[in-house]
Amino acid sequence: MRSLTDAQTDVRIGLEIHFQLKGEKLFCRCPTEGKGNKLGSFWRKLRAVSGEVSSVDKAAVMEMEKEREFHYEITDNSCLVEFDEEPPHTPNGENIDAAIKASLLLNCKIVDALNFMRKIVIDGSNTSGFQRTAIVGINGYFEHGNKKIGISTVCLEEEASRKIDEKDNKIYYSLERLGIPLIEVSTSPDISSPKEAREVAKNLGMLIRRIGKIQRDVDSIRQDLNISINGGNRVEIKGVQSLSAIETVLENEIKRQKSLIDISQILKQRGLNQDDIRIEFIDIAHEAIKWNSNIIRKGIEQGNKIFIFKLPKLKGLLKNGNYRLGKELADRLRVIGIGGMIHSDELPAYGINESMISWIRQILNLEENDAFGIIAIPESKSALVKNILEERVAQSLDGVPAETRAAIGDETRFMRPLPGSSRMYPETDIPLIIITKEMLEKNIKDLPKGVDERIKMLESLGIPKQEAMVSLDLGLDEIIEEIVKKYGNPTVASSFINRVRPKEKDKEKLNIIFNLLNQGKIPKEALDTLYQYPEKLEELITSSKQTPQLENRIREIVQARRELILERGENAFKPIMGEVMKEMRGKLEGQIISKIVRDEIDKIIHEK
Amino acid sequence: MSETIKFMSKVTLKWKGITVSGRYINEIGDFIIIKLDNGYNMSFKKDGIEIIEALEPDAQFENNNHKKVNGNKVGGVVIIGTGGTIASYVDYKTGAVKPLKNFQEALFNSEELETLGNIEDEILFNIFSEDMEPDHWIEMARKAYERMKEGKALVFAHGTDTMSFSASALSFMIENNHYPIIFTGSQRSSDRPSSDAYFNLKGAIKLAATSDLGDVSVVMHSDMSDDFLSIHKGVRVRKMHTSRRDAFKSINDIELGRIDSMLNIKLNDNYRKIKRENDMILYDKFEKMVSLIYYYPGMDKEIFYKQIDKSKGSIIAGTGLGHIKNEFVHYLSQYRDEKIIGVTSQCLYGSVNLNVYSTGRNMLSAGLIPLKDMLPETAYVKLGFLLGNFEFQRAKELLNTDMRGEISDRRTN
Numbered sequence A: 001m002r003s004l005t006d007a008q009t010d011v012r013i014g015l016e017i018h019f020q021l022k023g024e025k026l027f028c029r030c031p032t033e034g035k036g037n038k039l040g041s042f043w044r045k046l047r048a049v050s051g052e053v054s055s056v057d058k059a060a061v062m063e064m065e066k067e068r069e070f071h072y073e074i075t076d077n078s079c080l081v082e083f084d085e086e087p088p089h090t091p092n093g094e095n096i097d098a099a100i101k102a103s104l105l106l107n108c109k110i111v112d113a114l115n116f117m118r119k120i121v122i123d124g125s126n127t128s129g130f131q132r133t134a135i136v137g138i139n140g141y142f143e144h145g146n147k148k149i150g151i152s153t154v155c156l157e158e159e160a161s162r163k164i165d166e167k168d169n170k171i172y173y174s175l176e177r178l179g180i181p182l183i184e185v186s187t188s189p190d191i192s193s194p195k196e197a198r199e200v201a202k203n204l205g206m207l208i209r210r211i212g213k214i215q216r217d218v219d220s221i222r223q224d225l226n227i228s229i230n231g232g233n234r235v236e237i238k239g240v241q242s243l244s245a246i247e248t249v250l251e252n253e254i255k256r257q258k259s260l261i262d263i264s265q266i267l268k269q270r271g272l273n274q275d276d277i278r279i280e281f282i283d284i285a286h287e288a289i290k291w292n293s294n295i296i297r298k299g300i301e302q303g304n305k306i307f308i309f310k311l312p313k314l315k316g317l318l319k320n321g322n323y324r325l326g327k328e329l330a331d332r333l334r335v336i337g338i339g340g341m342i343h344s345d346e347l348p349a350y351g352i353n354e355s356m357i358s359w360i361r362q363i364l365n366l367e368e369n370d371a372f373g374i375i376a377i378p379e380s381k382s383a384l385v386k387n388i389l390e391e392r393v394a395q396s397l398d399g400v401p402a403e404t405r406a407a408i409g410d411e412t413r414f415m416r417p418l419p420g421s422s423r424m425y426p427e428t429d430i431p432l433i434i435i436t437k438e439m440l441e442k443n444i445k446d447l448p449k450g451v452d453e454r455i456k457m458l459e460s461l462g463i464p465k466q467e468a469m470v471s472l473d474l475g476l477d478e479i480i481e482e483i484v485k486k487y488g489n490p491t492v493a494s495s496f497i498n499r500v501r502p503k504e505k506d507k508e509k510l511n512i513i514f515n516l517l518n519q520g521k522i523p524k525e526a527l528d529t530l531y532q533y534p535e536k537l538e539e540l541i542t543s544s545k546q547t548p549q550l551e552n553r554i555r556e557i558v559q560a561r562r563e564l565i566l567e568r569g570e571n572a573f574k575p576i577m578g579e580v581m582k583e584m585r586g587k588l589e590g591q592i593i594s595k596i597v598r599d600e601i602d603k604i605i606h607e608k
Numbered sequence B: 001m002s003e004t005i006k007f008m009s010k011v012t013l014k015w016k017g018i019t020v021s022g023r024y025i026n027e028i029g030d031f032i033i034i035k036l037d038n039g040y041n042m043s044f045k046k047d048g049i050e051i052i053e054a055l056e057p058d059a060q061f062e063n064n065n066h067k068k069v070n071g072n073k074v075g076g077v078v079i080i081g082t083g084g085t086i087a088s089y090v091d092y093k094t095g096a097v098k099p100l101k102n103f104q105e106a107l108f109n110s111e112e113l114e115t116l117g118n119i120e121d122e123i124l125f126n127i128f129s130e131d132m133e134p135d136h137w138i139e140m141a142r143k144a145y146e147r148m149k150e151g152k153a154l155v156f157a158h159g160t161d162t163m164s165f166s167a168s169a170l171s172f173m174i175e176n177n178h179y180p181i182i183f184t185g186s187q188r189s190s191d192r193p194s195s196d197a198y199f200n201l202k203g204a205i206k207l208a209a210t211s212d213l214g215d216v217s218v219v220m221h222s223d224m225s226d227d228f229l230s231i232h233k234g235v236r237v238r239k240m241h242t243s244r245r246d247a248f249k250s251i252n253d254i255e256l257g258r259i260d261s262m263l264n265i266k267l268n269d270n271y272r273k274i275k276r277e278n279d280m281i282l283y284d285k286f287e288k289m290v291s292l293i294y295y296y297p298g299m300d301k302e303i304f305y306k307q308i309d310k311s312k313g314s315i316i317a318g319t320g321l322g323h324i325k326n327e328f329v330h331y332l333s334q335y336r337d338e339k340i341i342g343v344t345s346q347c348l349y350g351s352v353n354l355n356v357y358s359t360g361r362n363m364l365s366a367g368l369i370p371l372k373d374m375l376p377e378t379a380y381v382k383l384g385f386l387l388g389n390f391e392f393q394r395a396k397e398l399l400n401t402d403m404r405g406e407i408s409d410r411r412t413n
Helices: A058-064 A093-105 A194-209 A243-269 A294-301 A325-335 A354-363 A379-396 A437-445 A451-460 A465-474 A477-487 A490-500 A504-518 A526-532 A535-545 A547-560 A562-584 A590-607 B103-107 B110-114 B134-149 B163-173 B197-210 B301-310 B326-335 B358-365 B376-389 B392-399
Strands: A011-020 A038-044 A069-075 A117-120 A130-144 A147-158 A162-167 A170-174 A181-187 A221-229 A235-240 A305-311 A371-377 A403-408 A411-417 A424-426 B010-015 B018-028 B031-036 B041-045 B049-054 B077-081 B088-090 B097-099 B119-123 B153-157 B181-184 B217-221 B228-233 B237-239 B248-250 B257-260 B265-267 B290-294 B313-318 B340-345
Touching: A011 A194, A093 A130, A093 A147, A093 A181, A093 A194, A093 A437, A130 A194, A130 B018, A181 A194, A194 A243, A194 A451, A194 A465, A221 A243, A235 A243, A235 A411, A243 A325, A243 A379, A243 A403, A243 A411, A294 A305, A294 A371, A305 A379, A325 A379, A325 A411, A354 A371, A371 A379, A451 A465, A451 A477, A465 A477, A465 A490, A477 A490, A477 A504, A490 A504, A490 A526, A504 A526, A526 A535, A547 A562, A547 A590, A562 A590, B018 B041, B077 B134, B077 B197, B134 B153, B134 B163, B153 B197, B163 B181, B163 B217, B163 B237, B163 B376, B181 B197, B197 B217, B197 B228, B197 B257, B197 B265, B228 B248, B290 B301, B290 B376, B301 B326, B313 B376, B326 B358, B340 B376, B340 B392, B376 B392
Parallel strands: A069 A170, A235 A403, B077 B119, B077 B153, B153 B181, B181 B217, B290 B313, B313 B340
Antiparallel strands: A011 A181, A011 A221, A038 A069, A117 A130, A117 A424, A130 A147, A147 A181, A162 A170, A221 A235, A305 A371, A403 A411, B010 B018, B010 B049, B018 B031, B031 B041, B088 B097, B217 B228, B228 B257, B237 B248, B257 B265
C-alpha cells in the first residue's frame, strides 16, 4: 500500500492576525501603555459555566480540571474594569473607527451594528473568564499578488493578560495588556503553503498598519494559524510570535499531521478497532521498587501507584523516526498536570532493562505489535488518566484530531480540544452599537491609501523605494514622512529611521537631530551618537554655536605646523588633517574641516 | 418577522449582496439578530435584508441542563431563592439578565452540593432586590420561621441592592431564631466564570449548616480576591460600592467572622449564640407608613413637611452629628405625642449626638429621638417593625433600645 506521505499533500491554511491598537483600552479609559508601576495584586478562581445552548463547553471544562488559582498583578494602566469589579464602559469610538477602516481595506461588508459577545476562556488570561469580541466586517478579500485570499471576519476584541509565571496550581498574570483593543483579521483557509502563509501575513500586516494607531512592538502582533491537510481535521495553532516562525511552525506541523495520517493507516492495517481500545492499569509498585530506576523509585516515594498498561498495536509508532504518538499522549496528560509517562518505544532506558521489559510484556499478555506504558500517579487520578489515554489512542485511528495547539518555538503542543461555538454568548453589559451611515462615510473618507500608492507617495518625497517598503513593513512610514517633509534629507532620514526603529517617545529626539542636520549644525555622522546619547545633544548645540571659534581653532592648529607645510607642501595635508580630526571629530562636518585645512595650507604655501 | 420565526431556527438571508446563514435569536428595535455558525451574533437592519429561508429549530437546543438535586431529609439547609444577580441568567432572547426559575443547578453540580450537607432549594420570589417590599420581608420571615420549625437552617439568595434591608427586617421579625439565617448574593452574575456567586453561596451554606450563629447575617466577599468571605451582622451591614465584590461592609461594628477559601469558618466573639431553650417568636407585621428622609441644605420645607405629615413615623438622616435646620425643628415639635421621629447621621460612621450644638439641643426638646450609631436604613426597618407590632409608647421606647445588636454606646474604631 502506498504511504500517504508520498502522496501530493493538499494543505489548507488560514491565518488569524491580531493588531494591537494604541491609545485607550477598549472598555475603560485606561491608557494602553502604562508607566510600568505595579500597584498590588489579587487572585481568583474561575468556573466553567453553561453556554448559550446549554452545553458546558468542552474546552472550558478541560481547564476546569486543573483547579487553578489565577493571580493578577495590578498595573498603573488598569482599573476596576480589568479587575472584573466594574461593568465595561462603552467602547472607545476611535477603536471602532480603526476596525471599520481595517474592514474596508480588506473589502469586507461592514455590519449594521456591533454585537459584543463573551467568548469563554477560562485559562485565567481574562479576569472575567471571557474575552469580549464583536464582528465588524465579513466576506472580504485580500489581493496577494494575483491570488485573492478570502477574509472571513474582521473583529474588534480585547487583549488578554500577559502570563508572567506559573508555579504548581498558580498562574501569574499582569493586567497591563488586558483590555488593549485588538483588530483580529481571519482569512479563509485559502493559503496553500507555509511560505505563502508568511508572505500573506507580512503583506496583510503592511496594509493594516496603514490605518495608523497600530502598535509596532514585537509583542504587539501575534498570529494564530489554522491548518488542515487532506485526510485530517482542522488544527488551530495559537500564539506564533513572528513572521519567520509562521513558516517553520507550519512546516513542522504538516510533518506531524502527515505522520498521524500514516499512523492511522498502519493501525487500520494492523486491524485495530475502536472496541479494542480499553486502557487497563495494573499496579506493579511492589515489584518495581526492587528495580534500579530513579524515576520509578521517586514515584513510589511520592505515594504514587506504578501503573503499567497495554497500548494496543502501537509498537513502533510511539517514538520511531517521524512517528511520535508517545509525545501526543504525554502532551494530553501534561494538560492535567501529569508528566513522566514512559512507553515501550523508548525502552530500555530509565533503569528499565530487557528482562524487566519482557516481564512487563508477559504480565500484560502483549502480542508482537502491542506497546505498553508506565506511569506513576495517585490512585485518585487513575480514572481520568485512563479516559484521556483511551480518547487519544482512539483518535489515532482517525488521523489528525481537531484541537487547539500552542506554538512553542518551532513546534506545536496540545492545549485543548477545538472549542465549539457554544462558548459564545452575548455581552449583556454593552448595548448594540449601531454603525451609522455617517460613521461609515467618515471612515471611507479617511481611509488610508493602499500599499502601492503609499510607496509611490513616499518615493515622490525622494525616499528610495527599498526604504519606503521597509518602512511600511515596520510601520515607520508615517514618522519618516513627517521628518522628511519638515527637514528634507530623504535618503539619510529613511535609512536612519528604518535602522534605529524609533518608538513613540523617540519622536521628539528625531525632530531635534534632523532639524540640526537640516540647518547644517551637525554632520550626518553625528546622528547615531546623538540618537543614542541624547545628553551629548546639549554639548553639540553649544559647540555648534561656536562654529566660528572652531574654525579659528582649526586655522590655529594648521598655522602651528607651518614648518611642516613649508617643508612638504601639499603633502602635509594628510598628517595635519589627522591632527585636526583628533580634536574636531563630531563637532563639525568632515568636509567643512578638510576645506578649512586645505585653504589654510594653500594660504601658507602661497605666502611663501 | 418574529411571529413566523422561532428562537434558534436556522435562517438564510440576503444582505448587502451576500448570503448569510445562522440561527435566529431575536429582534431588537430595527434589528434582527442571528447567531452565526462560529458563535458570533450579528445584527442586521431589517429593511436591508431579505429572508430566503427559515427552518424549524432542532430539538438539541431545548434547555436541558437543569436537574433536581436531593431531597427532603431532616436537618440541613434550605436555600431560599428570592431573585437578584445570584439567581439570574442571561436571557438570550432579550440579551438581558433575568432571574432563574431553578437557580441551584445553574450554580452547582450535585456532587459539589452534597459535600456541603443536606441541601434543598426553594424559589420564593423571582424579583430584583430593588422591587422588594415590606410584604416580601414578611413572607420571607414567615418562610424562615416555618422552615426552622422543621429543623432547617436558612440561606437566602438575594439581590445585593437591598439585601441589608431584608437582613435587618428578618433580624427584627424573628426573635430567638433556632437556626442560622444567612443572606448572600453576588455582584457578578453566575453566568460568568468569574462570578462571586459560587464562593459566596458555598460559604453561606457551610455557615448555615455548621455554626451556632444567631445573628441574621450577610456573607459576601471580603476583598477582590477569592480568599475570604466576611460575615456581617444583618443590622450593621451596608452596601458601600456599586459593583465590587467586597461592596458589603460592617459599619460601627467589627465583622462577625470570616470564611476562608477552604470554607473554614472563624467567628469572632461578638456574635449571638443560638439558644434553643426559649421559643422562637415571629413578628409578622410591618407599618408601611414610615419614611426615611435624607436631609440636605436647601431642602424645601413643603417637601419635607409633606413627608413628615404623611408618615406615622420617620427616620431622618441628618448632617454630621444628626442635625437638620432649626426652621424644621420647630415644625416637628407639634408631633411630639403623635409620631415617632428618630434621628440618624448621613456620616454612617460614628454616633449621633444632639447635645453638642444648640440645634441638636433644640431637636431634643422637640421630641426627636437620637438613634446613636444605628444605620439610617436599619432604623427605618426597625421603626416599621415596631409600629407594626407594638403599641405607640412601647415602640417609642424600643426604638433607641438595643434589640438585635443594631445600636450601641461603645465604638472601638
